[in-house]
Amino acid sequence: MVARCFLFHTSANWGSERDKVHLNELLRVPFPLPGHEFVSPEAGQIVNQVSQKFSKLRTRLQDTFNDLKTDAKRSSLFDDDVTISKQWQRERKKEFYYKKAKKEGYRARSSYKLLQIDKIYHIFKNSSIILDLGCAPGGWLQVCKQKAKNAFILGIDLESIQGISGVEFIQGDITKEGDLNKIRNKLQDKADLILSDCSPSVSGVWSIDHARQLDLVKSAYKISIDLLKNKGIFVCKIFQGEDFNEFIKEIKAHFSFLALYKPEASRKKSSEIYVVAKNLKN
Numbered sequence: 218m219v220a221r222c223f224l225f226h227t228s229a230n231w232g233s234e235r236d237k238v239h240l241n242e243l244l245r246v247p248f249p250l251p252g253h254e255f256v257s258p259e260a261g262q263i264v265n266q267v268s269q270k271f272s273k274l275r276t277r278l279q280d281t282f283n284d285l286k287t288d289a290k291r292s293s294l295f296d297d298d299v300t301i302s303k304q305w306q307r308e309r310k311k312e313f314y315y316k317k318a319k320k321e322g323y324r325a326r327s328s329y330k331l332l333q334i335d336k337i338y339h340i341f342k343n344s345s346i347i348l349d350l351g352c353a354p355g356g357w358l359q360v361c362k363q364k365a366k367n368a369f370i371l372g373i374d375l376e377s378i379q380g381i382s383g384v385e386f387i388q389g390d391i392t393k394e395g396d397l398n399k400i401r402n403k404l405q406d407k408a409d410l411i412l413s414d415c416s417p418s419v420s421g422v423w424s425i426d427h428a429r430q431l432d433l434v435k436s437a438y439k440i441s442i443d444l445l446k447n448k449g450i451f452v453c454k455i456f457q458g459e460d461f462n463e464f465i466k467e468i469k470a471h472f473s474f475l476a477l478y479k480p481e482a483s484r485k486k487s488s489e490i491y492v493v494a495k496n497l498k499n
């Protein structure tokens with residue numbers, strides 16, 4: 218009889234891709250191998266221990282994968298910002314507003330969210346200086362240009378965008394003071410309307426992504442307090458979750474009108490909602 222040996226290692230980062238492959242290969246092998254016997258009882262014991270250990274690891278791995286899958290699903294609450302899977306991409310392509318945006322020449326389906334917000338809250342009326350935070354790829358900028366033809370429009374994003382005639386753009390980070398100075402230098406005056414559709418790059422872990430998004434909204438809010446004219450309008454995307462109510466209260470204290478609105482173009486399952494705050498009280 219030939220005794221078989223498995224070479225294996227355990228390590229702190231047992232969840233690495235390489236380990237998953239190793240484990241998958243090993244776990245498919247039944248213990249003991251059919252047609253083989255253990256050369257000694259000790260060898261049998263060791264193999265059984267190894268087998269049990271892998272069985273526990275397998276359960277842990279399965280739990281971890283399930284958690285990750287749940288997190289990935291919940292992160293799809295980030296609506297059009299996340300590319301989770303090929304299946305998700307396929308679903309997106311079938312989606313009504315995605316097709317509509319392609320057909321009507323908008324760079325993002327989110328353009329319809331802004332159009333729907335404007336239909337109810339008339340945010341472009343009297344807006345002659347507009348700042349769009351987190352503007353790439355430029356779907357909202359296109360709407361701004363369309364709705365406020367003569368306005369001075371400035372967008373900022375970490376990513377570069379394809380130019381839009383009559384629209385100024387800064388590639389930068391809204392959380393960096395240096396980039397905020399660039400905005401201040403470009404704006405001719407304080408703004409009438411500040412928009413923020415900012416979303417962080419997604420880690421896939423919902424709690425982390427949620428906290429990052431809230432940090433971004435808070436930065437956008439600070440910018441609006443600093444750079445909006447008296448009676449100016451602030452519109453931002455926010456995800457409902459921990460600290461949401463508290464933050465809404467804070468915004469309410471500075472504006473005389475505040476509404477929470479979920480445009481039809483925003484997916485039902487998404488926890489995103491838009492804050493429309495009007496009449497900044499300076």
Ligand SMILES: C[S@@+](CC[C@H](N)C(=O)[O-])C[C@H]1O[C@@H](n2cnc3c(N)ncnc32)[C@H](O)[C@@H]1O
Pocket residue numbers: 297298324325327328350351352353354355356357358373374375376389390391392414415416417418433
């Ligand atoms: C949902 S997309 C905006 C879509 C845009 N409203 C449109 O219609 O095309 C969110 C954007 O926020 C940007 N973003 C995230 N963090 C940022 C930051 N710290 N500063 C500037 N932009 C940021 C991302 O790069 C991303 O392009």
